[in-house]
Amino acid sequence: MNLKRDIFGESPRFAVLIDPDHEKDERLESLLGFLSKGMCDVVLVGGSTSSSKSIDLLIKRIKRATEKPVMLFPGNSFQLSSHADGLLLPSLISGRNPDYLIGKHVESASIIYKSGLPVFSMGYILVDGGQVSAASYITQTMPIPPGQVNLAAQTALAGQLLGMKCIYLESGSGAAHPACTDMIAAVKKTINIPLIVGGGIKTEHDIRKAIDAGADMVVVGTALEEHPHEIGALFTAFCDHVAI
Numbered sequence: 742m743n744l745k746r747d748i749f750g751e752s753p754r755f756a757v758l759i760d761p762d763h764e765k766d767e768r769l770e771s772l773l774g775f776l777s778k779g780m781c782d783v784v785l786v787g788g789s790t791s792s793s794k795s796i797d798l799l800i801k802r803i804k805r806a807t808e809k810p811v812m813l814f815p816g817n818s819f820q821l822s823s824h825a826d827g828l829l830l831p832s833l834i835s836g837r838n839p840d841y842l843i844g845k846h847v848e849s850a851s852i853i854y855k856s857g858l859p860v861f862s863m864g865y866i867l868v869d870g871g872q873v874s875a876a877s878y879i880t881q882t883m884p885i886p887p888g889q890v891n892l893a894a895q896t897a898l899a900g901q902l903l904g905m906k907c908i909y910l911e912s913g914s915g916a917a918h919p920a921c922t923d924m925i926a927a928v929k930k931t932i933n934i935p936l937i938v939g940g941g942i943k944t945e946h947d948i949r950k951a952i953d954a955g956a957d958m959v960v961v962g963t964a965l966e967e968h969p970h971e972i973g974a975l976f977t978a979f980c981d982h983v984a985i
């Protein structure tokens with residue numbers, strides 16, 4: 742597996758986010774059934790709260806269902822599993838809370854290093870999603886306000902200059918709406934590292950808009966937690982649009 746190419750290829754990627762704390766077993770089983778039919782490019786595992794559930798067991802189940810890369814996407818704490826293929830290591834560069842810029846990283850650095858997991862440092866940018874997100878509340882940071890397109894682009898560029906390998910434009914899990922297309926386009930135009938867009942993406946229209954604006958990866962979580970079967974329509978719309 743060439744991990745970097747698999748998660749950030751030349752064409753956009755469709756990622757499914759599985760939050761260990763949100764998944765009900767029946768729905769997870771259903772979602773894994775769809776993943777086993779190839780309906781995603783990447784699986785992200787993580788959430789804003791610390792899960793008491795075994796992340797090892799969850800990742801083993803996902804790996805049995807799909808050969809697609811499974812990346813840890815930790816929120817509040819750096820939950821690790823050597824069964825994952827790699828780690829997206831976020832630094833909350835839109836915020837000014839040192840814990841989430843560097844503090845948690847210092848606490849977890851030796852554990853991450855010893856895990857041997859491939860690490861992709863990620864500039865994590867919280868943007869307004871129409872409501873207060875769990876990520877914003879937990880990190881006690883404000884998202885970039887709506888309309889502050891240049892601020893988002895400058896923040897992403899700063900992340901790139903600091904050596905980050907990708908940028909995540911995040912409206913927050915379950916956001917009322919995804920990042921606006923002007924903001925996605927401005928960030929994409931400003932950086933030359935991969936751009937991940939997630940939070941509030943629920944419909945085929947949302948996916949098409951994010952791709953057209955320049956997202957290299959779209960992430961869908963909540964919509965599939967609630968309705969796993971909708972992955973079929975979303976993934977088909979994604980593939981059809983990417984093929985155009």
Ligand code: 1GP
Binds near residue numbers: 914938939942960
């Ligand atoms: C959350 O961006 C991800 O960190 C996915 O958001 O749950 O709203 O799809 P949703």
